Amino acid sequence: MELLKRKILEEGEVIGEDILKVDSFLNHQLDIEFLNEVGREFWYRFKDEKVTRILTIESSGIAIAAITAQYFKVPVVFAKKNISRNLDTEIYTSEVFSFTKGTTYQIKVAKRYITSQDRILIIDDFLANGRAVLGLKDIIEQAGAYLVGVGIVIEKGFQQGGKTLREAGVNLHSLAIVDSMRDGKIVFR
């Protein structure tokens, strides 16, 4: 997606060799007009998949999933990372290892919001090692639902998530794949 690549080159900041900061439009401030273009692109790529629900994970995936869902006219469900006293007792859970933090956390989805009839599209902002997406995929499988595909805004092509998911047969669409960020220079695939 050319608009996204331009946006990354103009506004992204590379920190070290593996952090790409896109706080100005995707992770802290949200450029809503731009997110609409992202949503439209996901629609274009998955429109024939008869998607019934979009699944994402708090927090950074929520805005993208909500805007994208307008094109598909389906509800969004966001997996929770944090304990909430209000969450159902009937929940699917999966363990996700965070490379960034070096710890494992649980993600949770109330059972009543995924059924075995669902055709689910996973949407997230970044794909790095892919553990969060694998956790969501695990929950979809527990529910007996069907994963139609995964839409990612920015894939870090130098980490393993994309390879892992593609080898597992997942219909993965990343709107931009960054293959390296050496010396602050962003190289797209």
Add this chain to the structure above:
Amino acid sequence: MELLKRKILEEGEVIGEDILKVDSFLNHQLDIEFLNEVGREFWYRFKDEKVTRILTIESSGIAIAAITAQYFKVPVVFAKKNISRNLDTEIYTSEVFSFTKGTTYQIKVAKRYITSQDRILIIDDFLANGRAVLGLKDIIEQAGAYLVGVGIVIEKGFQQGGKTLREAGVNLHSLAIVDSMRDGKIVFR
């Protein structure tokens, strides 16, 4: 907002006397068509305020703020609760006491995403004791920006947040105010 009240009566679940669970459309699953009606209503109420940015807080405020921002054609900034290794060093912070958890947490906004020229609308899902909104208001004041108003989906009228904000002169619009939930019966103001 009649549609919201109907939705609360039909889908909301009262737990004890103070928890209103609206997981099916606002806090876990997101009914995007409904959120568009909420966004339109906030637009109607604040459209003359020359809003330049919408400020919210992760996670539950993000979807509502993002959908609402489409009507105002302005960016959203969401305050972060969690430590992120990617966040700017130049940040505004404020302390928020959580009655639910009995602890204090910090909220953070990178300085570059609020300027003294900004006219800011705060959007959030729930208003209970108002501490989160007061934290956001504090950050807006630190930045020298102007708070044009606060848009809340559901206010718990039996808690102190609404009273506190109105007495402080805040232009507060709550789309539904629940005055009591005794014996599972929801009474609107």
